[in-house]
Amino acid sequence: MHVKAQMGMVMNLDKCIGCHTCSVTCKQVWTNRPGTEYVWFNNVETKPGVGYPQRWADQERWNGGWTLDRKGRLKLKAGGQAKKLLRIFANPDMPEIDDYYEPWTYDFGSLIDAPLSDVDPVATPMSQLTGDRLAPRWGPNWDDGLAGGPGHAESDPHLQGLQEQVKMEYEQAFYFFLPRICEHCMNPSCVASCPSGAMYKREEDGIVLVDQERCRGWRYCVSGCPYKKVYFNHGTGKAEKCTLCYPRIEQGQPTICSETCVGRIRYLGLVLYDADRVEEAASVADERELLHAQRAIMLDPDDPEVRAQARRDGIPEDWLDAASRSPVYTLAIRHGVALPLHPEYRTLPMVWYVPPLSPIVNTLETDGFEADPDDVFPAIDHMRIPTAYLANLLAAGDTEVVRDVLHRLAAMRAYMRKRDVLGSAEESIAEAVGMTGADLEELYRLLAIAKYHDRYVIPL
Amino acid sequence: MANGEEPAQHPHRSSLLLDAHEFFRRGPVNAEGWSMLIGRDRHWERSYRDRWAHDKVVRSTHGVNCTGSCSWNVYVKEGIITWETQATDYPSMGPEMPDHEPRGCPRGASFSWYTYSPLRLKHPLIRGSLLELYRAAKEEHDGDPVAAWASIQDDPDARALYQRQRGKGGFVRASWEEAAELIAAAHVHTIAAHGPDRVVGFTPLPAMSPVSFASGSRFISLIGGSMISFYDWYADLPPASPQTFGDQTDVPESADWWNSSYLIVWGTNIPITRTPDAHFMTEARYKGQKVVVVSPDYSDHTTFADDWLPAQPGTDGALAMAMGHVVLREFYVDRQVPRFLDYAKRFTDLPLLVTLAERPDGSVVPDRFLCADDLGSDVENAAWKPALIDAATGAPAVPNGSVGDRYGEAGRGRWNLRLDGIDPLLSLHEARESTATVTLARFDVGETDGGSTMVRGVPVRTVAGQRVTTVLDLLLATYGVARDGLPGDWPRDYDDAETPYTPAWQEAITSVDRHAATKVAREFARNAETSDGRSMIAMGAGTNHWFHSDQTYRSFLTLLLVCGCVGRNGGGWAHYVGQEKIRTFVGWQQLAMGLDWQRPARLAQGTSFFYGAVDQWRYERTSPEQLASPVGSGRFRGRHTIDAFAQAVRMGWMPSAPTFDRNPLDLADEALAASGGSGGSGGSGDAASAGAVGRHVVQELRARRLRFAAEDPDAPENWPRVMTVWRSNILGSSAKGHEYFLRHLLGVTDDTVTAAESPPDKRPQEVAWRERAPRGKLDLFVNVDFRMTSTALHSDVLLPAATWYEKHDLSMTDMHPFVHSFNPAVPPPWEARTDWDAFGLIARTFAALASDRLGVRHDLVASPILHDTPGEIAQPHGRVRDWARGECEPLPGVTMPGFRIVERDYGAVAEQWAALGPLVERAGCAVKGASWRPVAEVEWLRGQNGRPRRDGVAAGRPRLDTAIEVAEAMLAISGVSNGRLALEGFRSLEERTGLSLAELAEGNVEHRIDFADTQTQPRHVATSPEWSGIDAHDRRYAAFTINTERDKPWHTLSGRLHLYQDHEWMLELGEALPAYRPPLRAHGLGDGEDLLSNGERELTLRYLTPHSKWSIHSEYQDNLHMLTLFRAGPVLWLSREDAAALEIGDDDWVEAYNRNGIVSCRAVVSHRLPAGTCMLYHAKDRHLNTPRTELRGNRGGTENSLTRITMKPTHMIGGYAHLSWGFNYYGPTGSNRDETTVVRKRRSEVVF
DSSP, X not given: OOEEEXXXXXXXXXXXXXXXXXXXXXXXXXXXXXXXXXXOSSEEEEESSOTTTTTTTOHHHHOOSEEEOTTSOEEETTOOHHHHHHTTTOOTTOOOHHHHOOOEEEOTHHHHHOOSOSSOOOBOEEETTTOSBOOOOOOTTTTGGGTTHHHHHHTOGGGTTOTTTOOOXXXXXXXXXXXXXXOOOSSOHHHHHOTTSOEEEOTTTOOEEEOTTTOOOOOHHHHHOTXXXXXXXXXXXXXXXXXXXXXXXXXXXXXXXXXXXXXXXEEEEEEEEEGGGHHHHHTOSSGGGHHHHHHHHEEOTTOHHHHHHHHHTTOOHHHHHHHHTOHHHIIIIISOOOEESOGGGOSOOSEEEEOOOOOOSOTTOOTTTTSOTTOOOOOGGGOSSOHHHHHHHHSTTOHHHHHHHHHHHHHHHHHXXXXXXXXXXXXXXXHTTTXXXXXXXXXXXXXXXXXXXXXXXXXX | OOOSSOTTSOOOTTOGGGGGGGTTXXXXXXXXSOBSSOSSOOGGGHHHHHHHOOSEEEEEOOOSSSSOXXXXXXXXXXXXXXXXXXXXXXXXXOTTSOOOOSOOOHHHHTTHHHHTSXXXXXXXXXXXXXXXXXXXXXXXXXXXXXXXXXHHHTOHHHHHHHHHTTTSOOEEEOOHHHHHHHHXXXXXXXXXXXXXXXEEEEOOOGGGOHHHHHHHHHHHHHTTOEEEOOTTTTTXXXXXXXXXXXXXXXXXXXXXXXXXXXXXXXXXXXXXHSGGGHHHHHHHGGGTOEEXXXXXXXXXXXXXXXXXXXXXXXXXXXXXXXXXXXXXXXXIISSOOHHHHHHHHHHBSTTBEEEEEEOTTSOEEEEEEOBTTTTTOOSTTGGGOBOEEBTTTSSEEOOSOSHHHHSSSTTTTTOSOOOTTOOBOOOSSTTOSEEEEEEEEEOSSSSSTTOEEEEEEEEEEEETTEEEEEHHHHHHHHHTOOOTTOOBOOOSSTTOOSSTTOHHHHHXXXXXXXXXXXXXXXXXXXHHHHHTXXXXXXXXXXXXXXXXXXXXXXXXXXXXXXXXXXXXXXXXXXXXXXXOOOSSHHHHHHHHTTTTTSSSOOEEOHHHHHHHHTTGGGGOOOOHHHHSOTTSOSTTTTOOHHHHHHHHHHTTSSOOSSOBSSOHHHHHHHHHHHHTOOOOSSSBOOHHHHHHHHHHHHHHHHTTSSOBGGGOTTSGGGSOOEEEEESOOTTTTXXXXXXXIIIIIIOOSOOOOOOOOOOGGGSXXXXXXXXXXXXXXXXXXXXXXXXXXXXXXXXSEEEEBOOTTSSOEEEOOSSSSEEEEEOOSSOOOTTOBOHHHHHHHHHHHHHHHHHHHTOEEEEEEEEOOBTTSGGXXXXXXXXXXXXXXXXXXXXXXXXXXXXXXXXXXXXXXXXHHTBOOTHHHHTOEEETTEEEOOHXXXXXXXXXXXXXXXXXXXXXXXXXOSHHHHHHHHHHTOSTTBHHHHHHHHHHHHHHHOSOOTHHHHTTTTOBOOHHHHHHSOEEOOOOTTSSSOOBTTBOOOTTHHHHHHOOOOSSSSXXXXXXXXXXXXXXXXXXXXXXXXSOSOOSSOTTOOOOOOSOOOEEEEEEOOOOSSOBTTBTTTOHHHHHTTTSSOEEEEEHHHHHHTTOOTTOEEEEEETTEEEEEEEEEETTSOTTEEEEOSSOOSSBSOOBOTTTSSBOOOGGGGOOOOOOGXXXXXXXXXXXXXXXXXXXXOOOOSOEEEEEEOOSOOOO
């Protein structure tokens, strides 16, 4: 056992209001400069939707992440160094600017300087790359809230196999929001893809970085990342990515995207894991076992043996205490309500998601309207969001995993309503989902009351 | 990074000193083929640390018209603002609920982009042609600015020249001094030539920056100009609130959502328009709260719903009425809930007696409240004391708490809701002597908007010779809840689709499944029963921006009232549109309206002002007659909306700016000469001279030598002449009927109005019709802003303002209980100035010019009958008696406006403006019936704000030279921020109510917030008579808890929550009780107007203008971050069905047009919309990525190019208790949803 500490994040999609504040504050702090106009270290996508860059999750197209070779060994999906060398000047897996969007601005100044005319002045768009007039036809969030719904949403790779089930019609409309940053994976394919050795995963906290002095701009990290969360700065000619705001994390402060999240959906905390078993966990044959394998190498911070080994591995006491109080461990492991994004990419991502419970009924849900009016919550079987869709996103297609999480969340609501409105706690509600009332109350405190110091547990 | 020396020692990640140790380290390559460790030092990591590094962080916020009032940290590096993040240091809500941090939204997060953007206004700008004219004229008139301005106004060609160029570019730079001189000259000339009430100011929403609000409004008020109301004009005022509560609006803070266990979100898109607070809703779900969303589209808030009721746009009232049917049937008739009945008896008008009137055709209609005077009582104010039946005795009784007890000697100590042994009988059903078949209004069928009728039975008794029933009996009849033995036509059961108001009936109108409607109604009431009233309805623009929003809201409020939810934490109404809550109300009011120097202020009502000033009345297609119900008496027959308004003005119901067809300064001289009086001194005149002045005005009006300006709005002497707009982009945001503004107010010639003027038979009966409508009423249009907007583009003089990160001010909201501050992170760059400094310069320049030319004058101010003043018991029983028709005597302040003489020392305006005047403590501060005298506070301010001046009118008065000094004064004299004054206010109420109220503030007597406190942290306000709820650290604010917990009456006629409205105009419209009124029928196109059609395939769609996800009104819509995060410019949302029918693809260019104008933009096609409805985000400005229209070749319009003003006569009612006028309290709203538009694909090339 080799214990490592990793700063991880959980986002509760059930609370995400899709406001994009995270994107804007991140942009203003980190990528509001020439060369990174099109870069959003943090972006928010409407799901179903195309995403940014477009159809990033379609690995048949982009060949990001890992796969297993015939012998069951991990290999980069895009192939090894030799293959890369052959395509070093023409990487077919490389997204182009239009896959993101061509950044634009406007000739705002003309409004103030406008000479007298027969018509009101107007500011029109122009490319930030060329300075030429531009009619923007795509942007980083063009399909927000199902804008362009029928067409764009249908192009979502996560709808694979669901086309019959999901109709882009008014009565069946649904969407939710998916904020995305770098996954700071335990097994990062971007780092493995870098021919210059410019990328690394920080030993102490697992943050994945591109050394700006060493990067040579080959951009294999861009194509190697299945989440498309490494970007090319066309001004410096180097790759850049989300740094998990290490200048803030190092000072015990949450990332910008976390602290400014008005939906209060984000949690930051340490997870201890066994670095010796990363390869093993990333190599399990059945994609649906990857989640369990990843959970299995994440260590119980309260286990005396783990703590002893961690101390031997150089992790200080206050970090162990922080790991003990980690909301990431509590949500992802202890209560198992958070899931990794695309575990089948085998990168062992460290940004986990609580799947959206809402909305849980469809409009025409009127059966049983004469039932007990104290029993206000419909069953999660009536979810508007197909569990298969969430499973494609968060569970390598395993709907049971998603249903299990949703049942726990629904149980929390039912339990708390009984307690708050009717004045009676019912342990049986918790037992039905394999939890205790105390578990549900802990989950409630973390998800609902969600104090700042409970959301962010960051050691100095 | 581990330093490698001690294996057990943890890495010091940020310690650069240790990095040298790492230099030669080389990590092993792991099995996956990549290195955990880098083979060299990590010095480079410093680059991102440097990017993050900054020199200072300053607390500020955004003064946008938003209820956010979020506290932000602004980062500064080397003197440059770099970015902002939210403050997270709000006081905690305690361990059992979520905290407020980190309030904010993406709009606010992008604000710093403006600071150095090319959109920023850097210098004063004046239209070139005007500046040339002015300079030449000044030269010609020996350097006299006022003579120069007069000469330009006297030359019609010169005037038309610059007016026609408005909005068309051609600005040139000017100095602040020259710009201020031109502005001051225009003011002096206008006051002398036309009157001070021809000077108007528009700035909205003091809560978003009260000091900046006060900067200009104080100047305008001191010179006698008219400040225009905004909350009603914005249609954010819910008229149902004054109608039901006698209160402008008072709502729970967002954190109180947490306390609700059943939340219906009905017309407010919480994640989008209450972004910083949405988490209280998402989190409360985990506590077991059920969320139901009623929305026509699958909007952002719908994604959080447990049940979605997709009601068609504008039909919410039908659904609510059907839910009321279910609740009344199941919780009042089939089963009775003691809690609900107790609440109804104590707090609502449900037990009050209503008389029945027989009409000439023999039918019977509900009429008015039976009052003490009907019972033969000669007690004081007997006509203002409604009666009920005491179940204990079976006899009529008059409960405490009516407005009749609120004023006069007899009511002293009786203005409370104590029943004193009376057991109010809610229904006469069991104790009826007979029954009556009453004719009630219904609006779902019928030839006109006025609808039709239905007949239902009520139980009846005869009291004092009058046949009466109760409000509850009428309510049950209206809702169609049958009981044994009552005559009339009743619904068969819930599935009766023909008869109002069943679940099946609403299904045909709303398309909401009848069972779903039934289920939600039942759950809602049951939850209220089991949780002690913790059922809440959050409502907002989606339901309030309709013409008949008051009816819709009253149908919502009925659900809450009959379930006992109002005045409960976690229950009640939560109206969220508009930023009405200026918590430091008293301080703001005193300073902003100049009440510390002169009283009363001259205030105008927004919607009616613009309706007349921009001549939309000439194109009116909805008349009071069409709106009137067949249950009425035909009193509106043949009348035009503006006739109703003129009547409301002359009867003292509503203000009008200007007031008369004469300069009120000259009129004052005349009146004083005639009465031998000398007018007022230091403010208002004494009662005797006021009486004499009033007699003179009455005499002149009767002789028709004097006319109200409202009777001839197009006469040049009645035009507004100078208008200043600050903190607002009125043309790009709230100007319903934008194109009419351009045509008539500004004189722009390429407006796109195609509506025909009213034909002769549809014109006003009383208001003068001039053959040619004026174009270009305004002589001068001034705007102060920091960015280029539609308003800025159209202004004559444009002054560069400091942004919100460059000034001091205060911020507050109804959504949270804190007051916090704006603070400058950097000084205003370029030539920008704060609003306070800009108006200070204007005031000084004005005073210098005015001192000789205007001197000291008397000004005759006409005020309507005001709510919350003794005058509001003016016109008893809601009977309309018009003195102009000889129906009563003209009595100032009773049957007509009151008249006061105010002295204006024009040469001293700047000194007054910059010092706190003496009336604040001498005359005291009044708020909602409470009052206090801040004597100690004025003394404190003398010290706090620096040594007072020694000479001039302001000698010895506290200074207001700086924004901080103004903020200090506002905080010092408001009850929410000064516990001593709150206590004084409650004590003043104790005397009237006979209740123990002082203890609400006794614990807070030491509570005091000063400006430095607000800079340190958002500070919690305390309970004050300024508001109706209890503010406490351990309790969330819910409106009306003082009423329900302390028996303090509401400020209504009966002192109770009013479901029944008995004013004659209410009865005329068939709105005595809630009813479903569909959207207006007259919309879109028709009546032979030029349709501009070019033969393309077209559809007429319901036109909605919801608030945008990417802006706060027009703010941020031009911000590059927001433009990037969606569609790069304005868009029209279309359903996939409508788009397919029009062959419009996503992102295609489209054109939308109707009789009011044309919009040109791109399409967003989405299946989240129902067919038949399109959406254009509210406050889309016209100067960003907006091409020339295909139809006309001019610049495409704003969202409001397709809307217009319509006024509802019942909103003009005054002089009648809670239906009395107040600034932003009651008045016609600028509704904007009852509109349709024609939509088609653009075929021709796009030209900018």
